[in-house]
Amino acid sequence: MVMDMGRDAGQGVVELEYRPTGKDFTAALRQRSRIARSRRAQKLSVLLAAVVFAIEVAQALTGGGVHWFPMLWAPCFVLLLVASPWLQGRQFLKLAARNGTFRVTVSDAGVTVATEHSTTSIGWPAQPRYRETPEIFVTFSDDKNASCFTVLPKRGLQDPADADRLREILDRHLTRA
Numbered sequence: 001m002v003m004d005m006g007r008d009a010g011q012g013v014v015e016l017e018y019r020p021t022g023k024d025f026t027a028a029l030r031q032r033s034r035i036a037r038s039r040r041a042q043k044l045s046v047l048l049a050a051v052v053f054a055i056e057v058a059q060a061l062t063g064g065g066v067h068w069f070p071m072l073w074a075p076c077f078v079l080l081l082v083a084s085p086w087l088q089g090r091q092f093l094k095l096a097a098r099n100g101t102f103r104v105t106v107s108d109a110g111v112t113v114a115t116e117h118s119t120t121s122i123g124w125p126a127q128p129r130y131r132e133t134p135e136i137f138v139t140f141s142d143d144k145n146a147s148c149f150t151v152l153p154k155r156g157l158q159d160p161a162d163a164d165r166l167r168e169i170l171d172r173h174l175t176r177a
Contacts, residue, residue: 014166016104018156020096026089028138028151031131033085035177036145046081049074104152106169111139111150122150129177130170137166140177 033039053074060066096102099115110123127139127150135155141148154163 012165012169012172013105013107014162014169015158016106016152016156017101017158018104018153019101020093020151020153022086022089022093024089024136024151024153025092025096026086027133027136028149029085029088029092031133031136031138031177032140032146032149035129035131035140038145042081046078049077053078102156104156106152106166108169108173110173111152113150124173127174129175131177132167137170139170139174146177 033042052070056067056071056074060071099117101116103114105112105114110121111127113120113122122139126141127148128142129146130137130139132138135153137152137154139150139152140146152166157163157166
């Protein structure tokens, strides 16, 4: 996929080329958790586990009986929920690493992702919202848990000024989440 950037720059086309990292997916999953409705349930679960653990510790300190099951598993449960974006990011990386280098074209038509083994086109209605961090742009589907997303790492841009152009294209077609 070769494009003349002089010609395409006037048409609002931005290209990225990168190899995905676990950090990309972890950052995207953290942003996803901020907009997904399931985040409330996760927060409630962490709070409930912390309360159970605190009650058990208080009961143990006052000389009451110790229930080892909640004492051991409540902190493990909290740790698992907190670490889940990192764990999931590692799994996404294993899947993506098989595809090699990603070449992404973002234009007014949508996003096209080409790898060594496949090419995928994503129209703006399929992922109508996005978030930006200092390292990435990430687009999301509009279902309640943002089940589909596309990661666009800023390090893949050919020129730092392309970040502003990419932001303009995304603002033109998507809603900031």
